[in-house]
Amino acid sequence: MKIIADLHLHSKYSRAVSQKMEPETLGLWAQKKGIDLLGTSDWTHPLWLKELESLLKEKEDGVYQLKKDNSKTSFILSTEISSIYSQGGKTRRIHNVVMAPSFKTVNKINKELKSKGCNLMSDGRPIIGLSSIELGELVWSIDEDVLIIPAHIWTPWFSMFGSKSGFDSVEECFGKFSDKIYGIETGLSSDPAMNWQIKDLDKRSILSFSDAHSPAKLGREATVFQSQTKKSFSFNDLTMAIKKDKKSRWKISYTIEFHPEEGKYHYTGHRNCQVRQSPKETKKKGTICPVCGKPLTLGVMHRVEDLAESKEIKVMEKENQVGLVGYYNQKDPQRPPYVMLVPLLEVLSESLGVGPNSKKVQTEYERLISVLAPELEILTKTSLDKIKEIAGDRVAEAIEKMRKSKIVIEPGFDGVFGTVKIWKNEKVIKLNKNLNKQEQTTLF
Structure with a gap:
């Protein structure tokens, strides 16, 4: 259970x-x-x-x-x-x-x-x-x-x-x-x-x-x-x-x-000046805004690196039957794994080309959770064939990309949420979950 x-x-x-x-x-x-x-x-x-x-x-x-x-x-x-x-x-x-x-x-x-x-x-x-x-x-x-x-x-x-x-x-x-x-x-x-x-x-x-x-x-x-x-x-x-x-x-x-x-504090930055920096950039450029000279808000990723003691974390991927990737701690397999999701309203918004609060997206959301399953089950368990049958090819493709984290994200900073794109000129970026910059180990 x-x-x-x-x-x-x-x-x-x-x-x-x-x-x-x-x-x-x-x-x-x-x-x-x-x-x-x-x-x-x-x-x-x-x-x-x-x-x-x-x-x-x-x-x-x-x-x-x-x-x-x-x-x-x-x-x-x-x-x-x-x-x-x-x-x-x-x-x-x-x-x-x-x-x-x-x-x-x-x-x-x-x-x-x-x-x-x-x-x-x-x-x-x-x-x-x-x-x-x-x-x-x-x-x-x-x-x-x-x-x-x-x-x-x-x-x-x-x-x-x-x-x-x-x-x-x-x-x-x-x-x-x-x-x-x-x-x-x-x-x-x-x-x-x-x-x-x-x-x-x-x-x-x-x-x-x-x-x-x-x-x-x-x-x-x-x-x-x-x-x-x-x-x-x-x-x-x-x-x-x-x-x-x-x-x-x-x-x-x-x-x-x-x-x-x-998340809205992942990277370091200053929203008033639209300055956004990765930890690597911050180490080179410093923590002062290059535009206005005020201190930048240090991002979560930067802060984690400051306090990190275990540098040898290696994340292992494993797909389930429907292609959802789980992320595991290879060094300590007793630690619970995790999955990465994009909310269904956001998936439908990009698939249909209209805003997540639009009537079109809201109507389709209600239809899918009524016909298929509750949202989290659709995102993690429902077969792609079934999704394709009920919601169409584009929604099925979007969920497939989401399950494998084959998406594009512009990181959030200083109170500004990051933006997720499932399609961005059809360019796919595989998010790297390994914080020690090593190649990712997979279980396929």
């Missing part, structure tokens, strides 16, 4: 988030995407928490479902908290995903946060003045089963390893609680292969979630859990899988990844 989980997203009570991000709509879109388990998001916000408590019922220990919905979508109580504080003579801005096993625990945490002067009404993702260490102290004094997962750990401005306001190690950030950080979230601008270079993460699970601000963005990144013997899934099962507990009957099977080049 496999469970596709997306546990980091936001509600309508967070800033710059669609008003459609509410429980019933989330459940509906999870079915469209083929997601089994969602994070509720934003349980620190009083109004959102009230909605969650009225609309959800417990299905398994710590796992919930909608009371008035027959869907198979389940929910975990998760939220993102932004900590802004001073440590080591530097301002720190760290985002953490916090997952709780019950509403009882959630209410106790919220009460304690408010007692410390935290304004929980201001935003679904509250900004608090507590350090990551103090946050850990607070939540684990209430319930030791709470999980803290550092969010999008490479984002320059708001993350544990961020170049602007982060740290150089998990221990620097979490101090005495560093051993309780069992996993990290890659974020859109990094993939597992980049994180495999960081020795500090060797024993920690690498997780990927969407950080969706609108329903259509759900599942753009996700983590797939698998069990050979168990069909139920509880909060404890989630915890044991992330901990890599030997007694766990669940494990992380693989992660679903956004192409990191498409």
Whole structure:
């Protein structure tokens, strides 16, 4: 049994988030995407928490479902908290995903946060003045089963390893609680292969979630859990899988990844001056904008190379029956592999030659998930012959290229998302996942 989980997203009570991000709509879109388990998001916000408590019922220990919905979508109580504080003579801005096993625990945490002067009404993702260490102290004094997962750990401005306001190690950030950080979230601008270079993460699970601000963005990144013997899934099962507990009957099977080049902080740059630099270029040209003389925002790829200790990472490719390439750590085969996807709306947009929000693309999207399968199944499992039969040659060709990463991407930088092209004058660029510049090993 496999469970596709997306546990980091936001509600309508967070800033710059669609008003459609509410429980019933989330459940509906999870079915469209083929997601089994969602994070509720934003349980620190009083109004959102009230909605969650009225609309959800417990299905398994710590796992919930909608009371008035027959869907198979389940929910975990998760939220993102932004900590802004001073440590080591530097301002720190760290985002953490916090997952709780019950509403009882959630209410106790919220009460304690408010007692410390935290304004929980201001935003679904509250900004608090507590350090990551103090946050850990607070939540684990209430319930030791709470999980803290550092969010999008490479984002320059708001993350544990961020170049602007982060740290150089998990221990620097979490101090005495560093051993309780069992996993990290890659974020859109990094993939597992980049994180495999960081020795500090060797024993920690690498997780990927969407950080969706609108329903259509759900599942753009996700983590797939698998069990050979168990069909139920509880909060404890989630915890044991992330901990890599030997007694766990669940494990992380693989992660679903956004192409990191498409993330908005992959390369170094300055968006106002349209300056974009690879790590190699930055080493030659420096970190000052050649146009205006201001500091460039260091990209995730540059920051990873700064902290990398394991330079001998070699990624191995292996295709499944439908031509989807999985990427494996050849040096450490126990680490879960990952796959790289382009969202179906983007695939259809380029195939049909119109925007992803156009009526034509939206209509075709709804038709395909109705006739074929949920989105993630179409992208990863449905045969190309079946796709060709239902959607036509061009869509089938696009999905074939996407599955093999035979696409063209202009990397994102300084808050500007990268752009993906499946066809660009019919020129194909094979993305190189090997960070040590060696030739790629394949399993064909």
